[in-house]
Amino acid sequence: MLLGQMIERLADDAFAAEALLSLEDLPLLVDVEAAGREQGESAATYAAAAARHFADHASDEDWLALMTALERAADPGAACLRQMLVWSLRKESASCTCAGGSTGECHD
Numbered sequence: 539m540l541l542g543q544m545i546e547r548l549a550d551d552a553f554a555a556e557a558l559l560s561l562e563d564l565p566l567l568v569d570v571e572a573a574g575r576e577q578g579e580s581a582a583t584y585a586a587a588a589a590r591h592f593a594d595h596a597s598d599e600d601w602l603a604l605m606t607a608l609e610r611a612a613d614p615g616a617a618c619l620r621q622m623l624v625w626s627l628r629k630e631s632a633s634c635t636c637a638g639g640s641t642g643e644c645h646d
Contacts (some may be wrong), residue, residue, distance in 0.1 A: 542568055544615060545589045554582030561616055588620065588626035600625055 549556045558581055560566055574584035592600070604621045611617030615625065 540594075541618065544618065545593060548582070548586035548619075549591050551580060551582040554585045555580075557619055558582065558585055561620055563620065566620065566623060570605070570623055571646075573627055575628060585619065585623060589622045591629075592622040592625055596625065 548557065558570060561567070570584055571581040574581045574622075577584060579587070590630075591606075604618060607617045607621045608614045626634070
């Protein structure tokens with residue numbers, strides 16, 4: 539599946555939920571669910587938005603990191619989604635204005 543197709547298919551909640559579960563990364567799933575809740579979205583909707591946000595706003599260095607992750611991965615689709623989610627969560631954490639934002643303990 540091409541990257542654009544994956545991002546497009548993430549708009550389908552069932553596909554996105556299955557893709558998130560297939561990552562087999564419980565801490566990441568918990569973080570995505572929490573971030574989605576903060577935005578008033580499901581985890582699947584958050585994942586779709588995170589992928590689109592990455593595609594639209596990632597720097598050259600972020601894309602290089604994604605390509606490196608893809609090159610090393612047994613499952614490039616999962617590696618791509620994981621990298622985009624981690625990037626999005628990191629960007630949100632860095633831009634958070636709550637008292638815990640700079641310590642990584644935001645909203646706890």
